[in-house]
Each structure stands twice: as C-alpha cells, then as structure tokens.
Amino acid sequence: MIEKESIPFAPQLIESMRSIGYSFETAIADLVDNSISANAKKIDIFLTPGSNPKLIIFDNGCGMDEKELEEALRYGSKNPIDERNDVDLGRFGLGLKSASLSQCRKLVVASKKNEKISCFSWDIDLVYEKKGWVIVEYIKEEINKLPMINLFNNVDSGTYVLLQNFDRISSSTSNLENTITNYMSTTMDHLALVFHRFLEDKVSIYVNNKKIEPVDPFLTNHKATQIMREQSFTIDKSTITLQPYILPFFNKLTPEDIKKVGGKDDLKNNQGFYIYRNKRLIIHGTWFRLARKEELGKLARIQVDIPSSLDYMWGIDIKKSSVNLPDLIKQNLYSAIVGSVIKSKNVHEYRGRKINNNVNYIWDRIEMRDNCYEYKINREMPQLKMLETSLNDKQLKLLSVIIENIENYFPIHSIYLDGAKGDINLDTKEDIDNLFNEIKIQLKFCEEHGLDSQIVLKELLKTEPYCKYEKLKEMFEYEVV
Ligand SMILES: Nc1ncnc2c1ncn2[C@@H]1O[C@H](COP(=O)(O)OP(=O)(O)OP(=O)(O)O)[C@@H](O)[C@H]1O
Ligand SMILES: [Mg+2]
Incomplete structure (x- = not known):
C-alpha cells in the first residue's frame, strides 16, 4: 500500500463550505458567538448604506495578535474534540470563515492586541485566481483605509470583522440595500432572543447604534409566570439543568410581552424545550417528538441548560442551530414535559371552564x-x-x-x-x-x-x-x- 496526500481543491471546497445552510441571522449570530467568547462587553454592528453595503462587527474583546489572527483565519483552526472552557461558544474552528463567507465573497478581519492592529482577509475571487488556500495580510496603510477602522481608537483590545460583496443575496434581489436592511431587522430579533441571557447580564449589542434589548421567552419577571421546580441530572460528569416555566394566560400579557413570547398565534408552536449551550440559545420550541404540541400545552416552556462538554452527545452542528436528543437524556426530559404540560393545561382548563363549561364561578x-x-x-x-x-x-x-x-x-x-x-x-x-x-x-x-x-x-x-x-x-x- 502507498499512502498519498489528498489535498482538497480550494475553490471547490470553499464554494461547498458556503452552502452548509447558514441564514443571514445565524451567520451573524455565529460571529457574535466569537465576540462573546472573547469576553467582549460591547459589540457594535454597522451596516453601511448604499448599493454595495458593508457589514462590520466590532467588539471590545481580548483581540488577537498577528500570529493568533493568522491562525484564526485558517479553516479548522481548532480541533472540535478539544475541551473548551465553559464560556467559549465555539467548537469547530470554522465559524468565522464559514459563517462570513456563506453570505459574502470577501471577509476582512482586523484585531488589536498589545497596542498593535493586525489584519488579514479571505477573498473568494483570489482563491479562484490562485487556485489555493490564499489569504492576504494587510499593511498599516491598507488597514487605515478600511471603513470605520477608527473604532479601534476607543478600545485597548478588540476585533473588527468586515463582510463585503454579498453576492448570494444580491443575486436574489433587485434592491440589495433594502433586502439587507430587512435581513438586519430580523437579525436584531434573532440576536435579542438567542443572546438574551448575555444581554440581561453584562453584554450589550448595538446595531447602527441602536441597542438590542433582551427578549426573555419565559417572561421570568412577569408576576403571573409560574417558575416551577428546577431539576438537574448528571451525564458523563456534566450537569444538565431543566427549568420549566408556565407562561401567564395571554389576557394578562401586554402587547410587548406577547411579542416577546413570539406572538399570540405562535404560542402553540413555541411551546417546548429551549436548549441553551453555555447560556446561548441553540434551538427552541420543540418537544423532540416526545410529546405532541397541543393547544393546551401552549404555555409550557422548559429551559434546558447543557454545557458544551456534552457537544459530542447532542450532535451540535457547525451553525449552532440544531441538536439531536441523545437517548440517554430522553427519559429525564420526558418527565419534565409531563409535569409542565399538565400544569399548562390547568391554566387553560381553569380559564376555559368559565366559558366552555358554561359556568360562572363566584x-x-x-x-x-x-x-x-x-x-x-x-x-x-x-x-x-x-x-x-x-x-x-x-x-x-x-x-x-x-x-x-x-x-x-x-x-x-x-x-x-x-x-x-x-x-x-x-x-x-x-x-x-x-x-x-x-x-x-x-x-x-x-x-x-x-x-x-x-x-x-x-x-x-x-x-x-x-x-x-x-x-x-x-x-x-x-x-x-
Ligand atoms: N471576535 C474575536 N475575538 C477574539 N478572538 C476571536 C474572535 N473571533 C474568532 N476568534 C478566534 O479565532 C478562532 C477561530 O474562530 P472560528 O469562529 O472560526 O472558530 P471557533 O469559534 O473556534 O469554533 P466555531 O467553528 O464553533 O465557531 C477562535 O477560536 C478564536 O480563538
Ligand atoms: Mg466561532
């Protein structure tokens, strides 16, 4: 037998990697993951207007030096099976590149650490031209010409991610600026929900200087929300925590509350588990086929906290937007459903009784x-x-x-x-x-x-x-x- 090296062909593989299924908002969320993992407290997203819009994500996290940045730009910069700390939202060493280039053809990343700004880019056209995994390092004069690069003046360390040439979106619309602006508005809602636990704590995210307010899908602060008994269990030395909530009956909710829980018409759809990985929402509104989504269970929502140490078991995907329910955990989740769905039914049946059973109680x-x-x-x-x-x-x-x-x-x-x-x-x-x-x-x-x-x-x-x-x-x- 003779061993041979089989090197992937760069243009083809990069092109295929663009199609792993990111939407605009899941791509941006993946970049925000990186900022949060870098301990950023403020993340600024800017969409520059015009027919050739540019998107900038700027954070005041720990930043990277030149070597670290060059490494970060490499596809597969980290091994997915390596252990990560419990505030790191990454896993695959891919997100920065794959999320960005799923939306655009050119990615520029600049980062400041130890008073110095370094900068590299991926440009799909260059990869095609050179037929290789070629990145470009920027010199100081080139860095200074980047849009809004003076954001670095206000921070000791941080990272700047610039996305440009949105070819895919552009080919699907006659008004790119409008379409991206609309995508951005959906993205704000997505970030408000996905990162609500960070936004409620120490992280702020701004889009064109507008602050994103957290959206708590359990209305934890509403006095009529029922916070049920927390349950936890340990698997492979890691603890999974379940916190069931029963939402208030919707006639007690303000229009703002109703928006937070996903709208009155979607209450039934949005019942179920809310799976958080290191406090970041991955997937929500599913009972994983352990139960049916019934009308009467629509107030039941269960927050499930899983640490990233169990990623291998849940089959987390690169986009951090889906997981599979491991058999080992099924039984524990099932018992939590039984309790909370029954509780949710009680709220409805009690309320419904006055109308449906035709009885006016005193x-x-x-x-x-x-x-x-x-x-x-x-x-x-x-x-x-x-x-x-x-x-x-x-x-x-x-x-x-x-x-x-x-x-x-x-x-x-x-x-x-x-x-x-x-x-x-x-x-x-x-x-x-x-x-x-x-x-x-x-x-x-x-x-x-x-x-x-x-x-x-x-x-x-x-x-x-x-x-x-x-x-x-x-x-x-x-x-x-
Ligand atoms: N905003 C940032 N600030 C500091 N370091 C960053 C930032 N973005 C990326 N990095 C560094 O670059 C590395 C590669 O990022 P990338 O998103 O490609 O992979 P990952 O976050 O490790 O894993 P995943 O593919 O699951 O996102 C990160 O592990 C991190 O060390
Ligand atoms: Mg990442």
Whole structure:
C-alpha cells in the first residue's frame, strides 16, 4: 500500500463550505458567538448604506495578535474534540470563515492586541485566481483605509470583522440595500432572543447604534409566570439543568410581552424545550417528538441548560442551530414535559371552564408564580353586571371597595385552622324554592332597570349556586310558558 496526500481543491471546497445552510441571522449570530467568547462587553454592528453595503462587527474583546489572527483565519483552526472552557461558544474552528463567507465573497478581519492592529482577509475571487488556500495580510496603510477602522481608537483590545460583496443575496434581489436592511431587522430579533441571557447580564449589542434589548421567552419577571421546580441530572460528569416555566394566560400579557413570547398565534408552536449551550440559545420550541404540541400545552416552556462538554452527545452542528436528543437524556426530559404540560393545561382548563363549561364561578382561582394561587371574586358574575348598569359612579366605587375588601380580608388563616380541625360547617342550606325565589327577585330587578330578563335568566342559570340545580331550569321553563 502507498499512502498519498489528498489535498482538497480550494475553490471547490470553499464554494461547498458556503452552502452548509447558514441564514443571514445565524451567520451573524455565529460571529457574535466569537465576540462573546472573547469576553467582549460591547459589540457594535454597522451596516453601511448604499448599493454595495458593508457589514462590520466590532467588539471590545481580548483581540488577537498577528500570529493568533493568522491562525484564526485558517479553516479548522481548532480541533472540535478539544475541551473548551465553559464560556467559549465555539467548537469547530470554522465559524468565522464559514459563517462570513456563506453570505459574502470577501471577509476582512482586523484585531488589536498589545497596542498593535493586525489584519488579514479571505477573498473568494483570489482563491479562484490562485487556485489555493490564499489569504492576504494587510499593511498599516491598507488597514487605515478600511471603513470605520477608527473604532479601534476607543478600545485597548478588540476585533473588527468586515463582510463585503454579498453576492448570494444580491443575486436574489433587485434592491440589495433594502433586502439587507430587512435581513438586519430580523437579525436584531434573532440576536435579542438567542443572546438574551448575555444581554440581561453584562453584554450589550448595538446595531447602527441602536441597542438590542433582551427578549426573555419565559417572561421570568412577569408576576403571573409560574417558575416551577428546577431539576438537574448528571451525564458523563456534566450537569444538565431543566427549568420549566408556565407562561401567564395571554389576557394578562401586554402587547410587548406577547411579542416577546413570539406572538399570540405562535404560542402553540413555541411551546417546548429551549436548549441553551453555555447560556446561548441553540434551538427552541420543540418537544423532540416526545410529546405532541397541543393547544393546551401552549404555555409550557422548559429551559434546558447543557454545557458544551456534552457537544459530542447532542450532535451540535457547525451553525449552532440544531441538536439531536441523545437517548440517554430522553427519559429525564420526558418527565419534565409531563409535569409542565399538565400544569399548562390547568391554566387553560381553569380559564376555559368559565366559558366552555358554561359556568360562572363566584370565586376565581388564579394561578400565580411559584405555584401560588390568588382568589378573586369573579367580576363577570351576572349580579355584578346588573348592579353596574344601575349604580351611579359613587355607588360603583363603593361596591368595588367592598369587593376588594372581601377579597383582601378573606379569613384564610382561621378557615385553614378550623378546616384542619374539621370544625367548619359546610352545609350551604340551599333550598330549591328559595333559590327559585331569589332568581325571581333578580329578574324583577332587571325589569325595573330596563334589562333583558331572559338574557339575564340564561346567565344566572349558568352561575353558582343555581347552575348546580337542573330542576331550576325546568321550573323557569314552566314559569315562562
Ligand atoms: N471576535 C474575536 N475575538 C477574539 N478572538 C476571536 C474572535 N473571533 C474568532 N476568534 C478566534 O479565532 C478562532 C477561530 O474562530 P472560528 O469562529 O472560526 O472558530 P471557533 O469559534 O473556534 O469554533 P466555531 O467553528 O464553533 O465557531 C477562535 O477560536 C478564536 O480563538
Ligand atoms: Mg466561532
């Protein structure tokens, strides 16, 4: 046997590498990964206007010296099986080159470290011309001519990535500037979600000087979000943490909250696991086929934190946008789904009960965060609605104060103690004739106040305690006839 070296042909391989499936936003996110891994606290993205737009990503991270930068530009600059620290978002030694050149033909990277700026570029046209893996090193005068290169004046160290000649996007549109501007706006939403945990902490990202605000898909700070018990398990000495959340019912959400959770219409789609690798969101809104996406589970979201030390197990891809669920982890994830989907159903069923089961309850039991509940008097009760139409403003105010006081001074502690001792008399002394007369009084009230008594009767028969007695319906049918 004779060993032979089989060197890849540069133009072909570079061209193929451009097609590994990056979208504009996943490509930019891959470059932001690098800045965050370099411990940057501020990342500035600029899109220069014009028919030949340029994109610059500038960070104030640790930067690279000339040797490090030259190495960083090499395809496969790091071995994917090497161990990485737990704040490094990289894995393959490819992202800088493959993400950038998936979108454009020319990539220039300048970096400042120890007071010196070094700069290299990849140019696909040059690779074709030279038929080899050729990069170009820039001299000082050339560096000084780069757009916005004076950004380096404000930092001790940092990195500047310039993308230009967006050939692929250009071939798909007649107005490149517009299309890229639109892509940039989607990218801002993508970055706001993917990096929300960094943006909530110490990292800021600006696009053309506009700050990206984090989008927390769990609305952790909303007081009606339920934060359920955290679970964790260890695999191959690494810990995976699961944090289930149940979102508030959407009528409690502001339009801004609804946008954060991905829109009301997409709630069902966005339920599921949110997989974070070193705090960076990789994939979201999937149950990995362990469960179906049901309407009633749409408030359930589970944050899953996996360390990059388990990359080999999850089959993370170069674009950091997909993972496979390893068998070893399936069972643990499945139990988390069971708990949270059931919880999400409770929120819906409880809410739905008032409408779907056609019952007006007197007390609303409202689920709050930390598995706590609040009890409120149902303001939609027909009797309250009837009063609302007949009382003047002052009287209405008084009524509202009375209701609030009943809610706030509900003698919960003594009921709890008496209940525990079995000392509460639970006989409600409901007598069907009394209830019948009670309803009649209310209907008379309606007539006196110009309300449609038939509509009110229908509502009352759906309301506690009358709804419990089928016989009342018959009695009223008899009465009406
Ligand atoms: N903004 C940056 N600041 C400092 N160093 C950087 C920056 N971008 C890239 N590097 C260095 O260049 C190397 C190569 O980057 P590249 O994105 O190609 O691969 P990676 O991040 O190691 O892995 P992956 O392919 O998973 O992204 C990085 O490992 C890092 O050392
Ligand atoms: Mg990278």
